[in-house]
Amino acid sequence: xxxxxxxxxxxxxxxxxxxxxxxxxxxxxxxxxxxxxxxxxxxxxxxxxxxxxxxxxxxxxxxxxxxxxxxxxxxxxxxxxxxxxxxxxxxxxxxxxxxxxxxxxxxxxxxxxx
Amino acid sequence: xxxxxxxxxxxxxxxxxxxxxxxxxxxxxxxxxxxxxxxxxxxxxxxxxxxxxxxxxxxxxxxxxxxxxxxxxxxxxxxxxxxxxxxxxxxxxxxxxxxxxxxxxxxxxxx
Numbered sequence: 001x002x003x004x005x006x007x008x009x010x011x012x013x014x015x016x017x018x019x020x021x022x023x024x025x026x027x028x029x030x031x032x033x034x035x036x037x038x039x040x041x042x043x044x045x046x047x048x049x050x051x052x053x054x055x056x057x058x059x060x061x062x063x064x065x066x067x068x069x070x071x072x073x074x075x076x077x078x079x080x081x082x083x084x085x086x087x088x089x090x091x092x093x094x095x096x097x098x099x100x101x102x103x104x105x106x107x108x109x110x111x112x113x114x
Numbered sequence: 115x116x117x118x119x120x121x122x123x124x125x126x127x128x129x130x131x132x133x134x135x136x137x138x139x140x141x142x143x144x145x146x147x148x149x150x151x152x153x154x155x156x157x158x159x160x161x162x163x164x165x166x167x168x169x170x171x172x173x174x175x176x177x178x179x180x181x182x183x184x185x186x187x188x189x190x191x192x193x194x195x196x197x198x199x200x201x202x203x204x205x206x207x208x209x210x211x212x213x214x215x216x217x218x219x220x221x222x223x224x225x
Contacts, residue, residue, distance in 0.1 A: 030128040033212060042118075042202050042215025043158065056210020090157055092213070099146045099211050100165060 002027070004093045004106030012112045013081050021076040021109045023091030031055075031097040031103075032074040033091040034066055039107075043090055049074055050097035078111075086113045115140050120203050120216035128224050134192040135219050139201030140184070146206040147179055149188045150214065151199045158202055162188065193223040 005024045013019055025032050029088035031050040035043035045058035063079045078085055086106050092103035120137050121184055127133045135149075142143045150158035164177040164186065176189040186205075190197055200218040207214050 033210075035213070042204070042217050043213070044175070045208075045210075045212040045214065048210040048212055056208060056212050058212070088157075097211060099206050100163075101211075102148070102160055102163050103213060104160060105150075108157045 003104075004091055004104055006089075006091050006106040006109050008109060009107065010110045010112075012114065014114050015026075015081055015083060017081050017113075018077065018079050019111060021078075021089050021091075021111075022073065023076070023093075023106060024073045025093030026104060028051070029093040029095050029102070030072055031094045032068055032072065033092045033103060034074070034076045035092065036060075037088045037090060038086075046076070048097060055097050068078060081113045083113050084112060116216075117141065117207070117214050118203055118205050118216040120132045120201075120219050122217060122219065124146075124222060126222045126224055129193060129195060131193050131223075133193045133197065133221055133223070135163065135188040135190075135201050136217055137186045137188075138184055139157050139186070139203075139205045139214075141205065141207045142181075142184065144205045144207050146211070147177075147186045147206040148206075149175075149177060149186075150202040150204060150215075152202055152218065153198075153199045161201075164165040190221075191222075195225050198222045 033048040034046040038074040094101040162177040205212040
């Protein structure tokens, strides 16, 4: 079975632009979480969606938004890009959104903001 | 106090030795704990999950959990150069039960 897929793999944008990142979860998984990882740090939680509803949001500004579609795929949108948004954006898929559910990461999208 | 703390390393061990990675967490209500391995330039890969006090073994990997001490560890037996990576400890917490990560421990296994 295919794992978590993300697109695009790499992206270069300039300050002030907008970006959309996409994620498809493992087949049968209904929850998607987004994380941001900057160099030298562990991933930081941005959003979690389960059954198309937002279940949680991390400490990120309103420039960050996301949604989950009926097929459980998800998009992360970032408006008015800043240099500090340069990072690896990770999507993680889990069966549900319960405590014991393991999360599996996709390959990530590396965003560079110039 | 950070929510999840790991020894930043780097940690170097010779091939065939046991590598010991440690992690402490601050939220006593946490019930689920995970170890991920991340190779340079790649995404995190789940190695182990542990939910109950004690040891959990999977091949060369053993996770240990002590909720009273708020401590999680990962032992890698018979370390191989291919184990060289950053190891991330993660704890589920918060209303969404999201993963909260430590900053990782960089492990190098010397041939």
